[in-house]
Amino acid sequence: GPVLGVETSCDETGVAVYDLDRGLLAHTLYSQIRMHADYGGVVPELASRDHVRKLLPLVRETLARAGLGVGDLGGVAYTAGPGLVGALLVGATAARALAWSLGLPAIGVHHMEGHLLAPLLEPDPPEPPFVALLVSGGHSMLIEVAGIGRYTLLGDTLDDAAGEAFDKTAKLMGLPYPGGPALARLAEQGRAGAFRFSRPMTDRPGLDFSFSGLKTQVLLAWQASDRSEQTKADVARAFEEAIVETLAIKCRRALVQSGARRLVIAGGVGANRRLRAELADAGAREGFSVHFPRFEFCTDNGAMIALAGALRLAAGQHETPAIAVRPRWDLASLPPVA
Numbered sequence: 001g002p003v004l005g006v007e008t009s010c011d012e013t014g015v016a017v018y019d020l021d022r023g024l025l026a027h028t029l030y031s032q033i034r035m036h037a038d039y040g041g042v043v044p045e046l047a048s049r050d051h052v053r054k055l056l057p058l059v060r061e062t063l064a065r066a067g068l069g070v071g072d073l074g075g076v077a078y079t080a081g082p083g084l085v086g087a088l089l090v091g092a093t094a095a096r097a098l099a100w101s102l103g104l105p106a107i108g109v110h111h112m113e114g115h116l117l118a119p120l121l122e123p124d125p126p127e128p129p130f131v132a133l134l135v136s137g138g139h140s141m142l143i144e145v146a147g148i149g150r151y152t153l154l155g156d157t158l159d160d161a162a163g164e165a166f167d168k169t170a171k172l173m174g175l176p177y178p179g180g181p182a183l184a185r186l187a188e189q190g191r192a193g194a195f196r197f198s199r200p201m202t203d204r205p206g207l208d209f210s211f212s213g214l215k216t217q218v219l220l221a222w223q224a225s226d227r228s229e230q231t232k233a234d235v236a237r238a239f240e241e242a243i244v245e246t247l248a249i250k251c252r253r254a255l256v257q258s259g260a261r262r263l264v265i266a267g268g269v270g271a272n273r274r275l276r277a278e279l280a281d282a283g284a285r286e287g288f289s290v291h292f293p294r295f296e297f298c299t300d301n302g303a304m305i306a307l308a309g310a311l312r313l314a315a316g317q318h319e320t321p322a323i324a325v326r327p328r329w330d331l332a333s334l335p336p337v338a
């Protein structure tokens with residue numbers, strides 16, 4: 001039967017119902033971004049409390065939109081980690097309690113597996129093997145995907161994640177939180193070639209990333225500039241180009257190294273238009289297919305958790321009723337689904 005998915009790892013409360021035969025039946029999302037904006041970043045305790053307020057109303061609304069009652073559900077999936085421990089515990093406790101009261105199996109999903117599988121919510125989903133670029137607020141990873149749950153880490157960031165680099169760079173130029181999408185919008189007004197920043201770690205072999213030096217380059221260029229609105233847009237554009245080209249170079253390398261012909265992009269930075277366009281062009285030129293989630297499923301959502309949970313529950317995987325979360329959790333340690 002349909003699986004209820006619950007996401008509460010950070011500052012978005014996401015709920016969805018996914019059915020392996022019928023697809024996504026409904027999804028709802030509440031973002032806490034406006035609440036945290038006053039503090040310039042996510043305040044963990046406020047996040048937990050807001051998940052407590054929003055989660056059950058969203059579960060009711062999602063089931064209503066799907067035209068289902070709790071009795072129609074076949075299982076429950078929730079994000080068990082990685083993420084903020086208090087926020088994770090809200091979703092895990094509600095999901096576990098619901099499953100226990102209904103006699104349903106429940107499974108704790110890895111948040112990054114959720115991101116990684118989000119493109120499977122779209123038409124024409126990619127079949128493994130593929131390479132996945134996971135670029136979000138907390139992660140920048142290249143993963144070789146041999147099957148669902150068969151993940152090998154090819155590359156990781158040595159310092160800032162790609163989304164974190166967007167957010168911190170935006171902040172140092174005075175853009176409001178959350179900076180990533182704001183910086184990307186500003187970059188559209190930037191002029192090509194006005195500034196140029198380096199493509200970190202592309203001059204040597206390997207698939208790891210490092211983005212913190214780029215932030216320093218931007219800071220120095222910005223401080224030395226006239227700080228006009230046009231300059232701000234020019235710097236934003238050069239920064240975005242540097243990140244996007246760096247990611248694209250490493251994606252191509254990962255495809256060559258793994259021999260895969262399909263590339264999946266997921267996580268919040270996957271919503272970046274320049275990144276999507278650049279990789280779609282590279283794929284068309286070089287003969288690999290490129291798969292993204294729709295924009296709203298790049299950032300955190302319940303649909304990706306419901307999907308990942310449905311696949312694992314269908315393979316007979318679920319856990320004892322104990323409520324446990326894993327604020328740190330290695331993606332490569334997951335059991336294969338088949």
Ligand code: ATP
Nearest residue numbers: 136137138139163180184267268269271272299300
């Ligand atoms: P993780 O998934 O690693 O735990 P997270 O859940 O906080 O981290 P996501 O919700 O996947 O991260 O993505 C949020 C990040 O994506 C933020 O850093 C945000 O700035 C970035 N982001 C969102 N839209 C864009 C965009 N259009 N361009 C660049 N960055 C973006």
Ligand code: MG
Nearest residue numbers: 010011012300
């Ligand atoms: Mg978020």
Ligand code: FE
Nearest residue numbers: 115136299300
């Ligand atoms: Fe996320």
